[in-house]
Amino acid sequence: MTTAGRAVVLLSGGMDSATCLALARAGGHECHTLAIDYGQRHRAELAAAAALAAALGAASHRVVAIGIGTFGGSALTDVRVAVPEAPSPGIPVTYVPARNTVFLALALGLAEVLDADAIYAGMNAVDYSGYPDCRPEFAAAFQRLADLATRRAVEGRRIVLETPLMRLDKASIIRQGLALGVDYAATVSCYQATVDGAACGACDACRLRAAGFAAAGVDDPTRYAPRS
Amino acid sequence: MTTAGRAVVLLSGGMDSATCLALARAGGHECHTLAIDYGQRHRAELAAAAALAAALGAASHRVVAIGIGTFGGSALTDVRVAVPEAPSPGIPVTYVPARNTVFLALALGLAEVLDADAIYAGMNAVDYSGYPDCRPEFAAAFQRLADLATRRAVEGRRIVLETPLMRLDKASIIRQGLALGVDYAATVSCYQATVDGAACGACDACRLRAAGFAAAGVDDPTRYAPRS
Numbered sequence: 152m153t154t155a156g157r158a159v160v161l162l163s164g165g166m167d168s169a170t171c172l173a174l175a176r177a178g179g180h181e182c183h184t185l186a187i188d189y190g191q192r193h194r195a196e197l198a199a200a201a202a203l204a205a206a207l208g209a210a211s212h213r214v215v216a217i218g219i220g221t222f223g224g225s226a227l228t229d230v231r232v233a234v235p236e237a238p239s240p241g242i243p244v245t246y247v248p249a250r251n252t253v254f255l256a257l258a259l260g261l262a263e264v265l266d267a268d269a270i271y272a273g274m275n276a277v278d279y280s281g282y283p284d285c286r287p288e289f290a291a292a293f294q295r296l297a298d299l300a301t302r303r304a305v306e307g308r309r310i311v312l313e314t315p316l317m318r319l320d321k322a323s324i325i326r327q328g329l330a331l332g333v334d335y336a337a338t339v340s341c342y343q344a345t346v347d348g349a350a351c352g353a354c355d356a357c358r359l360r361a362a363g364f365a366a367a368g369v370d371d372p373t374r375y376a377p378r379s
Numbered sequence: 380m381t382t383a384g385r386a387v388v389l390l391s392g393g394m395d396s397a398t399c400l401a402l403a404r405a406g407g408h409e410c411h412t413l414a415i416d417y418g419q420r421h422r423a424e425l426a427a428a429a430a431l432a433a434a435l436g437a438a439s440h441r442v443v444a445i446g447i448g449t450f451g452g453s454a455l456t457d458v459r460v461a462v463p464e465a466p467s468p469g470i471p472v473t474y475v476p477a478r479n480t481v482f483l484a485l486a487l488g489l490a491e492v493l494d495a496d497a498i499y500a501g502m503n504a505v506d507y508s509g510y511p512d513c514r515p516e517f518a519a520a521f522q523r524l525a526d527l528a529t530r531r532a533v534e535g536r537r538i539v540l541e542t543p544l545m546r547l548d549k550a551s552i553i554r555q556g557l558a559l560g561v562d563y564a565a566t567v568s569c570y571q572a573t574v575d576g577a578a579c580g581a582c583d584a585c586r587l588r589a590a591g592f593a594a595a596g597v598d599d600p601t602r603y604a605p606r607s
Contacts, residue, residue, distance in 0.1 A: 213450075215449070216444070216445070217443065217444070217446070217485075218443040218445070219485065222492045248488040248489075248529065249484055249487040249488030249491060249528055249529060252524065252525075253481070255484075256477055256481040257445075257447065257477075259480055260447055260475075260481060261476075263476035263477060264476050283530060283532065284529075286527065289524070289527045289528055292520070292523050292524040292526075292528075296480065296517070296521055296523075297480075299514065299516050299517045300477055300480045300512045300517055300520075301477060301512075302511060304511065305511045
C-alpha cells in the first residue's frame, strides 16, 4: 500500500472511531491510534480500542490517562449521575465537559511528536447526542487553533484535522465500515457497558446504534446484557 | 471583597502563573487553581503551585495528571534530551508539543464544571522562549474554539480566556506581582530544578527570570543550586 503519510487516529472503541480508522487506513495512512482513559465508567471500550487497533492494522496504539474524572459533572465519569435511558431535550448529562477539546489537543501533541500530517476523529453531527463539540464549526475552529499551536505549523507544515464521518448518518457509517471489513461486534458504544462489553440497549448511544443497523438493513451484532 | 465570579487559574508554580493568580484575585475573582502533572522533570514546581495557591487565597487547588510524558519529544519530559544551557535560535527543545492547547482544554473543562466565567493563563509573548502556543493569536484562536466547545457557550454564557501578562515584559510582571504580595522566592521557574526547588541558573527559564529581576531593579530571591 502506498502511504499518504502518518495519521493519529482517536480511537474510543466505539463504532464511529473504528470506522474512522478503517477509512484512514483505506486512504493509505500509517495510523497511530490514541485512546484516552478519562475515568469513563464504560471501561470495556478501552479494551475494545486496543483490539480494534490490532484488527484494523494500526502501526501503534497508545492509551493516555487523564484525571478529568475527578472534575465530575458528567454521567460518563460520575457514577452518582445516572445514565438516562430515555431521550431528553438539550445537551444530555452524558456530555463530558470539553472532552473533544481535550482529546483533540492530546492528538495534536502526539501528531507533532510523530511528525504526522493528519488527525482523524470520528465526530458526527447527524446521528449524535447533541454535544456542542461534535459540530462542524467546532472542528473548523480547532483547525484554526492547530494552525497556530504547533512547531510544525510555524514551519509551514499543517496538521490537518480529518472528520470523515461528520456529515454521514449512522446507516452510511455502518455500510462504509462493513465494506472496509470493520467487525462491529468488536466495538463498544454503550455508556454503561458491562466489564466484558455487553450493552444495556437503553442509553442514548445504544439507541442510536441499534437504529443505525436497522436503517442500514443489516443484522445488529451487538451483544446485549440481560436486563434485570 | 466583591466577587467578579469564578475563575479557573492555570498555576504551574512559576512566577508568571503566580502573578496571574494574584491579578485574578485582585480583580475580585473566586479562584480555582489547576496544576498539570504531565511528567515534567522539574517536579518541584508542582509543590510550589500548591503552596502558592494557599498563599494567594485560591478557593480550591487541583492537580490533574496526564500521561503525555510518554509521547516524548521534549527536554521537559524526556530525561534523554538535555536542557540547553545557552540560547539557541528557533523553537527550543524544551517546547512540549501542544502543551498550552492541552492545558487550556483541561481548564475549559474544569471551568464548565465549576460554572466559572473566566480562565486565567500566564502566557507571555515578550520575555518568553519562542513557543508557538504563547502568542496572542493562539490565545485568540483558543477563545474562538471555547465559544463553540461548551454547553455554557451554547447557552450564551461565554468562558473568557484572560491572559493579563501577554504583553508585559518580565520586569513589569515582577513589579505588578510584588505590589500584590507575590512571594517570588516560593516560585519555581527552572526547567531542571532540584527536588527542593533550587534553580540551575543556566537554562532559558532561569536566564529570563534573572534578567527580569535585574531589569526590575529588585533583589533576585531565587535559590540557586551549587554548580558542580
